[in-house]
Amino acid sequence: MPEGDVLLSNADGAIRALGPTVLVCECPGDDLDLAVRRIAAFALTASLIIVGIVxxxxxxxxxxxxxxxxxxxxxxxxxxxxxxxxxxxxxxxxFDRAEIVQEGRGFRRTFPIQAIARVSTPPAWDADVDEPGLAPRWLLLHLSTGEQLRLGRAPAYALGPALAFLKRAGVDA
Known part of the structure; x- marks a missing residue:
């Protein structure tokens, strides 16, 4: 990840500001992807074996x-x-080049910056925290196409600097 001012850094990812108009967010997701792919591969292989036996x-x-x-x-x-x-x-x-670039596992997408409808911080469903103020929340970017992009995950107070950056850039919260 490029160097810059760290706005958020935790086990769920990082958010950095590369100057006043560029924000880099790394939110890799969880290990559910790998587990499901392995279990699905087993189930599909077992199904083929059963078909062969029948x-x-x-x-x-x-x-x-x-x-x-x-x-x-x-x-x-x-x-x-x-x-x-x-x-x-x-x-x-x-925000200078007016684009959002997303690089994920096996894909790369580009959106115009004008596609940003708003930003929100809904609670993460898998939150298992006793203190309400420490419960993790997603930093979601809502696009006009109806898509959502998860930029980061942290308690509400830790998302403050990233939200402030987006508000300064003109994104509605």
């Missing part, structure tokens, strides 16, 4: 319903993880 007439035909259920479940899980992956990544918000 094709060889070594198992009864109704067992194919189990293989079909595993295949459907694995496919659905992979689609959900793929959609979640589009929320995370390395974001470069360049």
């Amino acid at each position: 094709a060889a007439r070594a198992a009864p035909f109704p067992i194919l319903f189990i293989a079909g259920t595993w295949t459907a479940g694995a496919t659905a899980a992979l689609l959900v993880v793929r959609r979640r992956r589009r929320l995370h990544g390395l974001f470069l918000l360049d």
